[in-house]
Amino acid sequence: TLLLLPKLSLNKWLSIIPCLCGSAPCLLCRCCPSGNNSTITRLIYAFFLLLGVSVACVMLIPGMEEQLKKIPGFCDGGMGTTIPGVHGHVNCDVLVGYKAVYRVCFGMAMFFLLFSLLMIKVKSSNDPRAAVHNGFWFFKFATALAISVGAFFIPEGPFTTVWFYVGMSGAFCFILIQLVLLIDFAHSWNESWVEKMEEGNSRCWYAALLSATAVNYLLSLVAIVLFYVYYTHPEGCSENKTFISVNMLLCIGASVMSILPRIQESQPRSGLLQSSVITIYTMYLTWSAMTNEPGNCSSSMWLFRYTIQL
Helix, strand or coil: CCCCHHHCCHHHHHHHHHHHHCCCCCHHHHHCCCCCHHHHHHHHHHHHHHHHHHHHHHCCCCCHHHHHCCCCCCCHHHCEEEECCEEEEEEHHHHHHHHHHHHHHHHHHHHHHHHHHHCCCCCCCCCCCHHHHHCCHHHHHHHHHHHHHHHCCCCCCCHHHHHHHHHHHHHHHHHHHHHHHHHHHHHHHHHHHHHHHHHCCHHHHHHHHHHHHHHHHHHHHHHHHHHHHHCCECCECHHHHHHHHHHHHHHHHHHHHHCCHHHHHHCCCCCHHHHHHHHHHHHHHHHHHHHCCCCCCCCCCHHHHCCEEC
């Protein structure tokens, strides 16, 4: 679409401009030959979310902290700020990027929460509020930008700590939803390959099913070994050792349960492929948690790179 914009005639440009400020379905609908209105709306909202995530990632780029500290009141002279789980105060200079990520995510969350409340009980495009959902993209972008920018001027106070716990709760719910979707994907994957195996060329599909399962378990085993090497020490890091060991045992238990006779009777298509997918996903979550853990046990050891004021 962007490549076609320079080639548009003046009349075409004039027909696009009202899309920014009017109740037209969306800007892209005028540029694309055809398309489902609701589908394009979802894509634009997904683009908004992707844009917010990209901006949050930019806030963590080295060198951005110098620019962020110029925001009035955002990091007053490097004053200390508290972090849940870390005793004492940490220099604001070293956390300004993370604070910026919190502000950007807060702005995006409030934007989507606002429109989710506005769209309650809207079930068809005939509802007057559907025009707001499918149009006014210029004002929506301006609203999301204004909320995100305004979040940077929220006084420190308890905001960071409260939003930290809100983020943890949201992340927990997100992981559960993601886990359900992942199980559904693995089950559909297994069913598809088993059906093809039963239809014909069973050896080929059986080998493919076995290979996919073996690769997932092999990668999980390699991950566990690397976790013990890089995220634990012989004299300490008991929390990491516990989390790695417990997650490993839970994955082994889930794998064994998936092939039990009772489970097979209830779910004939269940098997080790689903368990292997969940196992490798669990290893990813374990790695993500330990990587972002402050302390000596994290391989990134970010705490040693900064000055902590105790």
